[in-house]
Amino acid sequence: MAEKSEKYQAALSWFANNAEIYSSSRQRALEIISHKISEVMQIQRFGVWMFTVTRDAIYEEMTYASDGCINQGKVLARADQPAYFEKVDKERIIAISETKFSPDLKNFVESFMKPMSITGILDAPIFSDGERIGVICCETTGSPRVWDRQDEIFGTACADFIGRMIESEKRHSYENELKHRIDYLEKxxxxxxxxxxxxxxxxxxxxxxxxxxxxxxxxxxxxxxxxxxxxxxxxxxxxxxxxxxxxxxxxxxxxxxxxxxxxxxxxxxxxxxxxxxxxxxxxxxxxxxxxxxxxxxxxxxxxxxxxxxxxxxxxxxALVQLEQSLMSSEQQLKSMIR
The missing domain is CATH 3.30.450.20 (PAS domain)
Incomplete structure (x- = not known):
């Protein structure tokens, strides 16, 4: 258990200090993060799904497979999986295995997991500015995985890191927009x-x-x-x-x-x-x-x-408030890593 905890802490430190993550496009940054998480957690698939504007579905922004393949574009509708979405809306972690799940998720296991040969899922909501904007999905396709507390803590930390990365992306977008606006006004x-x-x-x-x-x-x-x-x-x-x-x-x-x-x-x-x-x-x-x-x-x-x-x-x-929010999030991440 101690070895796994140290391995997870080392991965979080690696994320925080990886210059390529912060200098790359969002797609490339997610690929780097997904590869590392898959490697450290020994899972076969890692996905990032984002809520639609109306929040009536989540769409697959990217799913990374351990064989290097990347999938995009699937949509999971709230109307088709109401029990799963209720958990995403309310819970901090959703841990499911093919052999261990709450009865209300039976339809999710039968209609989503089994057709895709998924035997275990550890999902955690992604937060940005206090709002749930998506969910990360850690998936196994081999023997059923029983997730422990260390897996859950690491999963939520990874979701929070991705949320802060998205906040940073927003901040840079704000700054660029402000710069263009000032340049335009000056000219x-x-x-x-x-x-x-x-x-x-x-x-x-x-x-x-x-x-x-x-x-x-x-x-x-x-x-x-x-x-x-x-x-x-x-x-x-x-x-x-x-x-x-x-x-x-x-x-x-x-x-x-x-x-x-x-x-x-x-x-x-x-x-x-x-x-x-x-x-x-x-x-x-x-x-x-x-x-x-x-x-x-x-x-x-x-x-x-x-x-x-x-x-x-x-x-x-609004920009200053966003910067202050990002600084607070970064401090929380650093204290978590320590």
Whole structure:
């Protein structure tokens, strides 16, 4: 028993430290994980099944066989196997063998397992952001397997690892989407600024549609020009608070004031091409809103001194919450491995 536990712990550590898993496509990462699990658990098949959007079925994203074959595409409907789906919805582990199963799963054993020559199944739900999004399936096709407690613990740990991997994939997708959105807004903003007099209305409309707060800071006069979206995102009516630097400091989280203006100063001194900063803003209702702010000098004196800085800020609260959720999940995995 101790030897099996050590072997399983070593496999979990191997997952956590395998660079190829994190740098590969989802398909390739699942192949690597499936091969390792099949090898360590001495099972003939390992599958990952995901819920459909309506949750009335699970579809086979991938099943890896110990002979190297990979299958995809099967669908298991809730209406055909209600007892099995009830267990997936409620239980942390579903351990079934051909010779040992609860009576309510008889139809599942007869109609799903036996036709596929499966003699044992150890299934565990996959969680992402607290929701069951799928299930892993450890399957034997030889002699009936009686699963022990170590098998169950390892199975749930593997399902949790895959869930965290999917969360990480979501986070990267969020980051890429945010980057593309910022790049688009920046290009669009630069283009509009070139003929601001002729296209100011179009620019303001585009920014409002994208829910981006636009700002212009006249360094000489100290005047700050803010668009309507900047106000509305924070719960204020347009011009409810003055368009001044002091108003910006008023809604900026006190702990972020120093870092924000330090980042702006680096750009003004020409040490970085753009001003970029993450900070928290306090809404009129007292809520915290995370923002990503990016801008650049758009007007200079003949000597090159900055006169006008223009930028946009975007609400990234959902992204920050996802990052925090992922960090918490990673810490849980590390404590589990220890």
């Amino acid at each position: 669009d903003l630069r283009k509009k600024l070139d003929d601001l007099k002729e296209a100011k209305f179009s620019l303001d409309l585009a920014l409002e549609s994208a829910q981006a707060g636009k700002w212009d800071w006249d360094i000489t006069t100290g005047k700050l020009n803010l668009n309507k979206t900047w106000y509305s995102r924070l719960g204020y009516a347009y011009n409810e608070i003055p368009q001044t630097l002091d108003s910006f400091k008023f809604v900026l989280h006190p702990d972020d004031v120093e870092n924000t203006f330090a980042a702006l100063d680096l750009h003004l001194k020409g040490k970085v091409a753009f001003y970029e900063c993450r900070y928290r803003m306090i809404t009129k209702a007292g809520d915290i809103q995370w923002c990503f702010d990016r801008g650049c000098v758009t007007k200079r004196t003949p000597e090159g001194e900055p006169l006008l800085v223009t930028g946009v800020n975007i609400n990234i609260t």
